Amino acid sequence: MLKNSDRKIELKVSADGSHTLYVPELEEHYHSVNGAINESMHVFIEPNLRYSTKEEVSVLEIGFGTGLNAFLTALNQGNKSIFYHSLEKYPIAEELALKLNYCANPEEQLFFEKMHLAAWQKESEITQNFTLLKDEVDLISATFKRKYDLVYFDAFAPEKQPEMWEPQIFQKIYDAMNDGGILTTYCAKGAVRRTMQTCGFAVERLPGPKGKREMLRAIK
Numbered sequence: 001m002l003k004n005s006d007r008k009i010e011l012k013v014s015a016d017g018s019h020t021l022y023v024p025e026l027e028e029h030y031h032s033v034n035g036a037i038n039e040s041m042h043v044f045i046e047p048n049l050r051y052s053t054k055e056e057v058s059v060l061e062i063g064f065g066t067g068l069n070a071f072l073t074a075l076n077q078g079n080k081s082i083f084y085h086s087l088e089k090y091p092i093a094e095e096l097a098l099k100l101n102y103c104a105n106p107e108e109q110l111f112f113e114k115m116h117l118a119a120w121q122k123e124s125e126i127t128q129n130f131t132l133l134k135d136e137v138d139l140i141s142a143t144f145k146r147k148y149d150l151v152y153f154d155a156f157a158p159e160k161q162p163e164m165w166e167p168q169i170f171q172k173i174y175d176a177m178n179d180g181g182i183l184t185t186y187c188a189k190g191a192v193r194r195t196m197q198t199c200g201f202a203v204e205r206l207p208g209p210k211g212k213r214e215m216l217r218a219i220k
Ligand SMILES: C[S@@+](CC[C@H](N)C(=O)[O-])C[C@H]1O[C@@H](n2cnc3c(N)ncnc32)[C@H](O)[C@@H]1O
Pocket: 029, 030, 031, 062, 063, 064, 065, 066, 067, 068, 069, 087, 088, 089, 090, 091, 137, 138, 139, 140, 154, 155, 156, 157, 161
């Protein structure tokens, strides 16, 4: 068991063999136990990153966590040039991050490590076409100076962290997005969908990743 800030965190293996983390205090995993990589590809990479036709994109991620979404975004960026801004209130220990089994070969491992070892609060050029800004901040008090094309809304579930799913949170994200911007989340709750609609998003339900019937995609 390893600690981040005051929290205990446990390393677990999800159903597709990829690691996830478990926070006993919240009784919550960082990813679906039905497959962490499978969920990230299904919720963020396919219907968001790959759905976007823009070649220069700025991504906002809520919750850097294991860095899995950032890593898969870089691996799947095709000819896109990406500015990736990820917010995280509780960064995990580097020691724990380097145990994660997301990499298929040593080259990917170096790349993944570069993301984790990149300084916080600083723009880091991971590759020529991928700039990472890891931002140690609380989403609740965060303000945005940039405009985003893609948002990966990957907070813990509304039952665990209701304050992350409040209308004022979605409104400030909506206001920070470019027209046509895309937000996806694994959560398909009716209350969340209606909150997004109230903020101005056009929201659609999509088939969910393994173990979930639906997920949401919202367009500004
Ligand atoms: C469901 S996990 C997903 C993490 C990450 N996307 C991944 O793939 O590993 C939710 C993340 O949100 C972070 N988080 C929790 N509360 C937060 C807050 N108030 N502001 C920013 N991040 C927060 C957690 O520490 C955790 O890393």
